[in-house]
Amino acid sequence: MPSHFYDRNEAGRLLAFELRRYAGHDNVLVLALPRGGVPVGFQVASELRVPLDVFLVRKLGVPGHEELAMGAIASGGVRILNEEVIRRLPISAEAIERVTAKEQLELRRRELAYRNDAYPTAISGKIVILVDDGIATGSTMCAAIAALKKQSPARIVVAAPTAPRSCQRDLGPDVDELVIVTRPEPFYSVGQAYSIFDQTSDEEVRTLLSRAKQWMRKDPS
Numbered sequence: 001m002p003s004h005f006y007d008r009n010e011a012g013r014l015l016a017f018e019l020r021r022y023a024g025h026d027n028v029l030v031l032a033l034p035r036g037g038v039p040v041g042f043q044v045a046s047e048l049r050v051p052l053d054v055f056l057v058r059k060l061g062v063p064g065h066e067e068l069a070m071g072a073i074a075s076g077g078v079r080i081l082n083e084e085v086i087r088r089l090p091i092s093a094e095a096i097e098r099v100t101a102k103e104q105l106e107l108r109r110r111e112l113a114y115r116n117d118a119y120p121t122a123i124s125g126k127i128v129i130l131v132d133d134g135i136a137t138g139s140t141m142c143a144a145i146a147a148l149k150k151q152s153p154a155r156i157v158v159a160a161p162t163a164p165r166s167c168q169r170d171l172g173p174d175v176d177e178l179v180i181v182t183r184p185e186p187f188y189s190v191g192q193a194y195s196i197f198d199q200t201s202d203e204e205v206r207t208l209l210s211r212a213k214q215w216m217r218k219d220p221s
Helices: 006-017 038-049 085-089 093-115 140-147 167-174 201-216
Strands: 028-032 052-054 055-060 065-074 078-081 126-132 155-162 177-182
Touching: 006 038, 006 155, 006 177, 028 038, 038 052, 038 126, 038 155, 038 201, 052 055, 052 093, 055 093, 055 140, 065 085, 065 140, 078 126, 078 140, 093 201, 126 140, 140 155, 140 167, 167 177
Parallel strands: 028 052, 028 126, 126 155, 155 177
Antiparallel strands: 055 065, 065 078
């Protein structure tokens, strides 16, 4: 099956085209999910000329099968569990708490690494475009949505270059708008949509956030 995007940069530009109605609005904010969502979010924010920040979420991987999500956590103390996965395997409450504690440490590490203890961008009353490089199970995005709702945004737009068709059913009712560029069938993984799908580094995330701050200082509109 041929890939749809060359890399995350191209995917971000194509996603920005689908979101062009939000360009230049002073109450729009792009929040990218680290790490892979940041290069995509950077392109979206750049094309729309709006601020960029990160929104920190961590997948809770099944012990021994970490690529399989049994839930996710997000900044603000939000935890979403996939009860179907937990029942099917089954996974003990103790195991869930151990994985949660581990990922909370990583969440805090990333907050320090990316923001250096700076305050996150204010969300209340903003149109928030929540961006990732793709959506697979939806657990991570569900946690992000739940955490965002606690901060009273005016509107939540979930945007990603690729996702399964079931994404509309699973996430659509929880957000104001869902924007997906391609919905391959069958859907195997986010990476299938990309020719280049290398891991994004912490340093790349910091660099892109710094560049975004510089352009907003030059063009506050």
